[in-house]
Amino acid sequence: xxxxxxxxxxxxxxxxxxxxxxxxxxxxxxxxxxxxxxxxxxxxxxxxxxxxxxxxxxxxxxxxxxxxxxxxxxxxxxxxxxxxxxxxxxxxxxxxxxxxxxxxxxxxxxxxxxxxxxxxxxxxxxxxxxxxxxxxxxxxxxxxxx
Numbered sequence: 338x339x340x341x342x343x344x345x346x347x348x349x350x351x352x353x354x355x356x357x358x359x360x361x362x363x364x365x366x367x368x369x370x371x372x373x374x375x376x377x378x379x380x381x382x383x384x385x386x387x388x389x390x391x392x393x394x395x396x397x398x399x400x401x402x403x404x405x406x407x408x409x410x411x412x413x414x415x416x417x418x419x420x421x422x423x424x425x426x427x428x429x430x431x432x433x434x435x436x437x438x439x440x441x442x443x444x445x446x447x448x449x450x451x452x453x454x455x456x457x458x459x460x461x462x463x464x465x466x467x468x469x470x471x472x473x474x475x476x477x478x479x480x481x482x483x
Contacts, residue, residue: 367477374470383419384455386448390428397425401440403453413447 382405390399400423403416421440431439 364477367473370473371470374466374473382455384453386416386444386453388444390423390443392428395425395427397423397428399423399428399440401444403448408450409447412450414450414453415446416448416453 384403384405386401386403388399388401390397399421401421402419403414404419405414406417407415409415418437418440421436
């Protein structure tokens with residue numbers, strides 16, 4: 338009798354383990370995909386802003402890569418500065434974070450939308466990611482029911 342009980346418990350444990358184990362893995366995978374989709378959707382537009390800087394009768398074009406954070410009703414764009422460089426080698430005294438801090442001090446947080454040359458519009462990409470995220474939601478809901 339004890340041997341039969343052990344066999345029944347072993348068979349039930351095997352079936353429950355084979356059913357519950359993959360569900361946990363699927364849930365963690367779906368959660369990771371969801372966070373990646375949210376990150377891709379929140380990526381925002383990126384572009385290049387150029388301006389002319391003059392210092393002691395020397396001038397150089399300052400090229401700044403920016404990321405859009407928000408847009409105001411007045412046509413100003415709140416930006417995050419990603420990278421910057423001077424085209425004239427005489428102006429290249431600061432690099433990296435020091436140059437980005439100087440750029441933010443010079444230009445501020447808001448730039449005119451019309452002066453920024455935006456890269457390719459991400460709307461088609463964002464629509465694809467959004468459709469994929471919706472499919473993931475449907476898949477996760479059907480997995481939760483089973």
